Amino acid sequence: MxxxxxxxxxxxxxxxxxxxxxxxxxxxxxxxxxxxxxxxxxxxxxxxxxxxxxxxxxxxxxxxxxxxxxxxxxxxxxxxxxxxxxxxxxxxxxxxxxxxxxxxxxxxxxxxxxxxxxxxxxxxxxxxxxxxxxxxxxxxxxxxxxxAGRFFSILIGHDSKPENVLHPLYGQLVDWDIPIHGKQTICAVRGKHRCLTALNIEDSYLTLSQVLMLEKLPGIEFVRSLTKLNK
Amino acid sequence: MRYQFKNCRELLELCEREKLPISQIAIRSEMELFNKKQPWVRNKMKLVRNTMWEAIQKGIKTTAKSKYGLVGDSAAKLYIGIKKSGHMLHSKTAIRAMAYAVATNEQNARMGRIVAFPTAGGSGVVPGVLFSTYEHMKSSKRRMLNALFTASAIGIAILKHGGTFSAAKGGCQAEVGVGTAMAAAGVTEMRGGTPAQCLNAAALALKNMLGLACDPISGLVEVPCVKRNAIGASIAIAASDMSMLGVKSFVPMDEVVEAMMNIAATMNESIRETALGGLATTPTGLRVREKMGLPKVPKKYLNKCKDCTGCG
The missing domain is CATH 3.30.1330.90 (D-3-phosphoglycerate dehydrogenase; domain 3)
Structure with missing residues (x-):
């Protein structure tokens, strides 16, 4: 639970x-x-x-x-x-x-x-x-x-190796002092291996430049911040 | 994890062990879970409190009808009643609590901003009872805030004990019923009751809401939701009074929650937020439905009474 x-x-x-x-x-x-x-x-x-x-x-x-x-x-x-x-x-x-x-x-x-x-x-x-x-x-x-109204989430699309791909991303978040309160990864085989990870970053905030920086990391397809939506 | 609890019994033990009121356990549990400082938790609850107060203030001043015109003028009527409380049977505090509860819920029906506490349909009881008692006792804002934490703690204990807030799952007892139990506990702590008295008040209140069907006319959160919040507020105050006078609930709170879920499991789907039974399929309810142009209620849900010769 x-x-x-x-x-x-x-x-x-x-x-x-x-x-x-x-x-x-x-x-x-x-x-x-x-x-x-x-x-x-x-x-x-x-x-x-x-x-x-x-x-x-x-x-x-x-x-x-x-x-x-x-x-x-x-x-x-x-x-x-x-x-x-x-x-x-x-x-x-x-x-x-x-x-x-x-x-x-x-x-x-x-x-x-x-x-x-x-x-x-x-x-x-x-x-x-x-x-x-x-x-x-x-x-x-x-x-x-x-x-609704509780978690400030980010969604990340990436290729199939969550451990390798997401590790640098977590490191980056830690550098920015953004705590991760929960994470969830779903992988689906559809043409090529694609995964989606959702992170809960309670009450923290990602700026657009931070999102763009995360998207540049290798293996990451996209990063979507839902933080602004909740503010 | 020092301040976690799985049900009301554990919550009470925790209060006794730490020698703290329920509100403080709730605050500490939140701090522990999300690794936050006390002011962060308090500030978040202040936002909740302020939103509630805004909704009440807007609600008692207007008689505007809701979108479909089923509710809208009761809060103002009740609020005038406070001045004539000499002619009323209820105390001034109870009438004000009802006025505030209706005000909140009417604001909800008008698409105003409210706090879903525990849900939008049952959002009136807690602010109604707590703000009215706060005015009556001229108590501090801090105490008011603590009462909100106590109420939330009861909600958490209910959820963790397998309860629900969803009327689609448990009927109105899970929305207004739970709201009433939470309000009873919160107001008892505000009046200086012990943790045991708070939980006892919650049990007394919830026992009287057991089995309540969710049968909104046309599926709108208007009739009977709004006025149920008022009566819920009155029950919460009664339960708190009884508990403060030493009346004990024979069945402890956790078992009342179990009973609630038992009843929920046996509830027919027609009285679980589907608008296919109860008040929703009375002649009045069906008239509103027709006026709104909603699809007709399937025949199998109608004329269920034995020896029925058809209504009206």
Whole structure:
């Protein structure tokens, strides 16, 4: 069982009305955006289970879109997400699918973000109290658990030898005084060996130049910082 | 790890061994787990406290309806009631606690900013009870903060003992019910109760919320969630009073949590946040559903009462 912080009980600080349908949805949106690493022009949301049936009442749609625009779960602009997205030129679409349309958790969404160069698909579930789980990234099965408003995470894509590749990265983080509170690596064989590691760096902060520096390390494909999203 | 606990019994033993109140154990446990200094933990909780207070202040001043118009004007009505508390049966503190609890939850329904404590649906009870008692006792801000830590410690003990905060898993007893237990413990410590009295108050409170179904109309966190927070606040105060007067819960807190999970396991899915049973499928509930244009409730969830001739 994972560590339980006081602030898992006393939190997250969020815009209502539902911790799993609003705060959790927002966090899934944030992660999709961080993985996409740019402003999308098109955002499609496929909703499963109770996300599909009650998404309007719980503002799940606004929260997802707000997450994609990098808003925090407590951002007062969240209720106006649609207007803001229109201003930013992000087209969005919500496609509710039938209950039991998949074997996913009841609160699940598939987010597909696109611009003219690339696209990404992220499947995430909101598993209660603002906790979320990312189950697929570009159809590669992963298992990342995160908590809305708690962990400041970074995601790292790299080739198949986590020990060799990540060691210099950890060294670099230690040099910057960034403590690592938890790590998780998932490897998938798909064409070539690819792995994804998530690090939890509680309350610490990576600047853009630090992210770029980490990306230059050998064997690292990309580094995505979710820190700004949480601040 | 010196300050870790797996359930309420261990929490109590820890308090007795270290001769510390529950709040201090909670703070130290957090410091130990995340390797932080005390001010860091306190400051984070101050942010929680301030957010709660903002939500209450906004909530009692407005009568704006929620998006679907089911709730929105109760907090202001209750708040006026404080001035007429001479004609009320409840004490001024209890009525204020209810007003604050409703204010928080109505803010939640209006998409305002709140703290999910333990979840958004049950977010009103803890701030309602604690802030009202804080005003009544004119106690220090530090004490208020400590009460929040005590409440969180109960939440952690419930989670670690196999409990849940998810209404989809355990019904409303896991949201407003747990919130009530946490508030009862927090307020008991604020009043100077011993750790044993705090846990006893939590047990008394949770026992009275057991079996509560999660049956929100149209799946919205509005009816009955908002007013359940008010009654939850009242129960928390009653439980705290009983505990301070020496009334003991016959069943200890850990076993009450086990009972909660037992009940959760036998709960039908129609009353676990699916809006397919309970109040959600009453004629009133169905009317709202139709107005909102939601898909119809499948037939198998309707007309379950024996000898039913159809409603209305």
């Amino acid at each position: 994972m560590l339980i912080s006081i602030f898992d009980v006393a939190g997250p600080i969020m815009v209502g009305p539902s911790s799993s349908h609003t705060a959790g949805a927002c966090k899934i949106g944030q992660i999709a955006r961080a993985l996409f690493n740019g402003t999308p022009t098109q955002a499609d949301f496929y909703l499963y289970g109770s996300f599909a049936t009650v998404y309007q009442g719980h503002a799940t749609d606004k929260a997802l879109l707000a997450g994609v625009m990098k808003f925090q779960t407590s951002d007062p602009r969240l209720p106006k997400a649609f207007e803001i997205a229109q201003k930013k030129g992000i087209k969005y679409k919500f496609i509710p699918l039938k209950i039991n349309a998949s074997e996913h958790h009841p609160n699940t969404v598939r987010i597909i973000l696109k611009n003219k160069n690339r696209s990404i698909s992220v499947v995430g579930s909101s598993i209660g109290g603002g906790k979320i789980k990312i189950t697929f990234i570009n159809d590669v099965p992963v298992d990342l658990e995160m908590i």
